[in-house]
Amino acid sequence: MPETFEQRIATYTKRVDACLDAALPRPSTEPARLHEAMRYAVLNGGKRVRPLLVYAAGECLDVNTTLLDAPAVAIELIHAFSLVHDDLPAMDDDDLRRGKPTVHVKYDEATAILAADALQPLAFSVLTNVGGVPASVKNALVQLVASACGSTGMTGGQSIDLAAEGNTLSEDALEHMYALKTGALIHAAVVSASLLSEDLSRADTQAIDAFASAIGVAFQIKDDILDVEGETHIIGKQAGADQRLGKATYPGLFGPDRARQRCDELLDSALQHLDAFGRNAAPLAWLARFIVERGN
Amino acid sequence: MPETFEQRIATYTKRVDACLDAALPRPSTEPARLHEAMRYAVLNGGKRVRPLLVYAAGECLDVNTTLLDAPAVAIELIHAFSLVHDDLPAMDDDDLRRGKPTVHVKYDEATAILAADALQPLAFSVLTNVGGVPASVKNALVQLVASACGSTGMTGGQSIDLAAEGNTLSEDALEHMYALKTGALIHAAVVSASLLSEDLSRADTQAIDAFASAIGVAFQIKDDILDVEGETHIIGKQAGADQRLGKATYPGLFGPDRARQRCDELLDSALQHLDAFGRNAAPLAWLARFIVERGN
Numbered sequence: 001m002p003e004t005f006e007q008r009i010a011t012y013t014k015r016v017d018a019c020l021d022a023a024l025p026r027p028s029t030e031p032a033r034l035h036e037a038m039r040y041a042v043l044n045g046g047k048r049v050r051p052l053l054v055y056a057a058g059e060c061l062d063v064n065t066t067l068l069d070a071p072a073v074a075i076e077l078i079h080a081f082s083l084v085h086d087d088l089p090a091m092d093d094d095d096l097r098r099g100k101p102t103v104h105v106k107y108d109e110a111t112a113i114l115a116a117d118a119l120q121p122l123a124f125s126v127l128t129n130v131g132g133v134p135a136s137v138k139n140a141l142v143q144l145v146a147s148a149c150g151s152t153g154m155t156g157g158q159s160i161d162l163a164a165e166g167n168t169l170s171e172d173a174l175e176h177m178y179a180l181k182t183g184a185l186i187h188a189a190v191v192s193a194s195l196l197s198e199d200l201s202r203a204d205t206q207a208i209d210a211f212a213s214a215i216g217v218a219f220q221i222k223d224d225i226l227d228v229e230g231e232t233h234i235i236g237k238q239a240g241a242d243q244r245l246g247k248a249t250y251p252g253l254f255g256p257d258r259a260r261q262r263c264d265e266l267l268d269s270a271l272q273h274l275d276a277f278g279r280n281a282a283p284l285a286w287l288a289r290f291i292v293e294r295g296n
Numbered sequence: 297m298p299e300t301f302e303q304r305i306a307t308y309t310k311r312v313d314a315c316l317d318a319a320l321p322r323p324s325t326e327p328a329r330l331h332e333a334m335r336y337a338v339l340n341g342g343k344r345v346r347p348l349l350v351y352a353a354g355e356c357l358d359v360n361t362t363l364l365d366a367p368a369v370a371i372e373l374i375h376a377f378s379l380v381h382d383d384l385p386a387m388d389d390d391d392l393r394r395g396k397p398t399v400h401v402k403y404d405e406a407t408a409i410l411a412a413d414a415l416q417p418l419a420f421s422v423l424t425n426v427g428g429v430p431a432s433v434k435n436a437l438v439q440l441v442a443s444a445c446g447s448t449g450m451t452g453g454q455s456i457d458l459a460a461e462g463n464t465l466s467e468d469a470l471e472h473m474y475a476l477k478t479g480a481l482i483h484a485a486v487v488s489a490s491l492l493s494e495d496l497s498r499a500d501t502q503a504i505d506a507f508a509s510a511i512g513v514a515f516q517i518k519d520d521i522l523d524v525e526g527e528t529h530i531i532g533k534q535a536g537a538d539q540r541l542g543k544a545t546y547p548g549l550f551g552p553d554r555a556r557q558r559c560d561e562l563l564d565s566a567l568q569h570l571d572a573f574g575r576n577a578a579p580l581a582w583l584a585r586f587i588v589e590r591g592n
Contacts (some may be wrong), residue, residue, distance in 0.1 A: 025447055034447055034455040085413060090405035109386035113409070114455050117381060118447035120416045125442040128435045135431035139424045142438055146421040151321055151330055151414035159330040159410050 005056060005283035016051040017043065019069045020076060023126050037107045037115035038122075042080045044098050049219070049291065050075045050189040056283035057193035057208065060274075061200065070130035071141055071192035074123040078149045079185060081123075084116035086158065092245060120149070133196065140195045148188035157181025164248040171262075174248060175217055182223070183216025190215070190284075204276060211273040211284065218266035219291050224249040225259050230296065267292045301352060301579035312347040313339065315365045316372060319422050333403045333411035334418075338376045340394050345515070345587065346371045346485040352579035353489035353504065356570075357496060366426035367437055367488035370419040374445045375481060377419075380412035382454065388541060416445070429492065436491045444484035453477025460544035467558075470544060471513055478519070479512025486511075486580075500572060507569040507580065514562035515587050520545040521555050526592065563588045 020042055025035045051072035058068040087094040087102040088109065095105050104112035127141045147153055157180030164177065190212035194205055227242045228251045242249050250259040270288050274281035316338055321331045347368035354364040383390040383398040384405065391401050400408035423437045443449055453476025460473065486508035490501055523538045524547045538545050546555040566584050570577035 029448070031447070031452050031455040031459065033459065034452060038447060081413075085409055088409065090409060110458050111455065113381055113384065113386060114451050114458075115447075117377075117413075117416070118451040120413070121442035121446040121449075121451075124420050124438055125446065128438045128442070135435050139431050139434050139438075142420055142424045142435075146417035146424070150417040150421065151327070151334060151411075152325070153417075155410050155414040155417075156327050156330060159327040159407065162406050162410075163327065163329065 005059070005286045008283075009052060012052055012055045013048050015065075016048050016055075016069070016072045016076065019073045023073050023077070023122065033107065033111060034115055034118065037103055037111045038119055040106060041084050041103050041112075041115055041119065042077060044100060046076070046080075046098060047294075047296075048076060049287075050079055050185060052287055053186065053189040053212075053215075053284075054192055056287050057190045057212075058196070059283045060277050060280045061193050061197040061204075061208070062280070063193050063196045064132075067130065067133055067196050068193065070126050070133075071145070071189070071196070074126045074141075074145055075148075075185060075189045075192065077119045077123040077126070078145060078154075081116040081119035082149070082154055082158070082185075084112050084119075088112060091158075091162070092241065094241065137195055141192060144188050144191060144195060148184040153180055153184035154182075157184065161247065166246040167248060168253060169248045171254065174250060174253060177248070178217045178220040178250075179213065182220035183213060186216035186219055187212040207273045207276050211270045211288070214266045214270035214273070215288050215291060218263050218270065218288075221250045221259055221263045221266070222292050222294065224251055225256060225263070226294075226296065228252075228256060263292045301355070301582045304579075305348060308348055308351045309344050311361075312344050312351075312365070312368045312372065315369045319369050319373070319418065329403065329407060330411055330414065333399055333407045334415055336402060337380050337399050337408075337411055337415065338373060340396060342372070342376075342394060343590075343592075344372060345583075346375055346481060348583055349482065349485040349508075349511075349580075350488055352583050353486045353508075354492070355579045356573050356576045357489050357493040357500075357504070358576070359489050359492045360428075363426065363429055363492045364489065366422050366429075367441070367485070367492070370422045370437075370441055371444075371481060371485045371488070373415045373419040373422070374441060374450070377412040377415035378445070378450055378454070378481075380408050380415075384408060387454075387458070388537065390537065433491055437488060440484050440487060440491060444480040449476055449480035450478075453480065457543065462542040463544060464549060465544045467550065470546060470549060473544070474513045474516040474546075475509065478516035479509060482512035482515055483508040503569045503572050507566045507584070510562045510566035510569070511584050511587060514559050514566065514584075517546045517555055517559045517562070518588050518590065520547050521552060521559070522590075522592065524548075524552060559588045 024039050024042060027036045027039055029035050054068050054072040058065060083097060084103045086092050087097055088104055094102055103115060124142055127145060128138050149155060157177055160177045161181050190208060194200055194208050224242060250262065267288055271285055274285055320335050320338060323332045323335055325331050350364050350368040354361060379393060380399045382388050383393055384400055390398055399411060420438055423441060424434050445451060453473055456473045457477050486504060490496055490504050520538060563584055567581055570581055
């Protein structure tokens with residue numbers, strides 16, 4: 001493998017794309033339209049930040065790469081499911097995602113609802129089918145991902161997000177919403193590697209956990225900054241959508257300067273938690289910086 | 297416990313309702329509106345046919361009742377999730393379910409989408425949290441339920457159902473759709489007890505499997521007959537909805553007489569598969585008859 005994590009990203013992205021392709025039913029399998037829509041929702045050139053976090057955390061904790069494929073795939077499937085429902089007319093009503101028509105625009109609303117519904121159980125299937133992992137660890141992975149995407153995780157965060165439209169939130173309340181809506185799944189991506197790591201100390205487990213929580217919130221703040229400052233053709237979705245919907249966002253409520261400052265604070269905090277892992281943490285540190293410095 | 301399964305139904309229904317109540321987040325837990333909607337979707341006086349099938353199959357196979365609660369709850373949560381999405385305007389657009397406003401009418405569309413989305417991972421959490429079951433069996437339960445509700449199971453069946461509106465299907469194609477849309481989860485309910493049973497012979501496993509498949513399809517044919525012949529206040533949903541939507545149904549395509557005949561054929565076939573279990577199969581046999589003879 002090449003020398004830096006940045007140079008390995010293309011390899012990992014290709015790897016997880018191949019695993020996603022293999023996990024998804026063939027487009028010719030009946031019901032074909034549903035399976036086409038599921039594949040369209042997932043195999044769309046996403047940045048694969050969550051899978052990259054799984055692999056980077058795995059490098060940090062010396063986990064065999066083949067064991068990381070299952071959580072990488074499962075978490076990306078859950079992420080894709082959430083985007084499809086998030087884009088529906090009854091939710092954020094977005095026409096564009098990653099520069100292409102959203103699933104309900106490309107297909108139809110019913111197909112979008114069902115395709116996303118079917119991505120969820122596929123994710124859990126993938127987690128229980130991974131070879132070379134004790135059944136107890138598979139169970140822990142199912143629990144981790146189920147909890148991250150449930151009503152006190154990602155889906156709960158989306159619910160709070162919708163309810164907050166047009167309202168003012170305190171900084172704490174806003175960060176809590178970010179921690180659920182976006183942070184929970186980012187956190188699960190990193191922590192899945194902890195679950196697959198043998199003999200991780202309590203202190204190291206907590207450090208990884210704290211890194212994951214900080215970077216999850218930073219990711220969403222950066223997303224909101226990009227929505228304000230980005231251009232549609234670069235970020236691949238309608239810029240300014242948050243303002244149009246009256247979304248409660250960090251830059252909207254506290255200004256772009258404070259948003260950038262908070263992002264940097266969270267990055268610093270996240271990086272500090274990696275100190276204990278020395279040079280092994282370089283991939284996670286690189287990804288954390290990428291998350292707050294990316295342009296799309 | 298009283299003498300017949302019919303007399304034990306009230307006990308089992310109360311039992312699974314209490315387990316569902318305990319598994320669902322409190323209505324006061326944030327986000328409260330989402331949790332209220334999840335509880336409204338589940339705790340609505342349903343007949344609990346799928347949980348009853350879990351308990352009846354458990355009686356047949358001598359499985360400890362406490363082990364059956366988790367699959368009973370998980371499968372009912374999945375069933376409830378599917379009904380909420382099924383009722384959405386983009387799907388069947390139903391206002392009434394079990395005699396009450398559907399979730400998107402009572403709350404709003406976004407809340408209905410998210411509440412159902414959150415019921416899915418809750419079901420998988422429940423399956424991995426059950427005590428006294430080896431981790432490998434929990435994994436098998438997750439796989440069973442994930443497969444039953446995925447794109448080649450329940451959700452796939454709903455997709456075929458929507459695509460078939462206004463079209464003619466062969467009897468085989470229609471039964472295949474029924475086997476996915478309704479049969480897959482009914483099948484999983486019965487088979488979950490097999491997975492929890494120790495030392496089940498291959499022949500007995502196959503007999504239970506075949507019983508479950510037959511009764512799953514019979515259940516949907518009976519549902520369609522009730523839609524044609526039932527009255528709204530008795531079946532708890534809009535009678536005649538299938539015809540209004542141009543649904544491909546057994547009575548619609550092949551006439552009510554053939555539908556009833558096919559229902560009876562499937563019941564006979566299902567009951568034959570129970571012969572090997574002697575008197576232990578009485579609960580399953582009673583439920584099978586109830587499924588094809590019920591009035592709502």
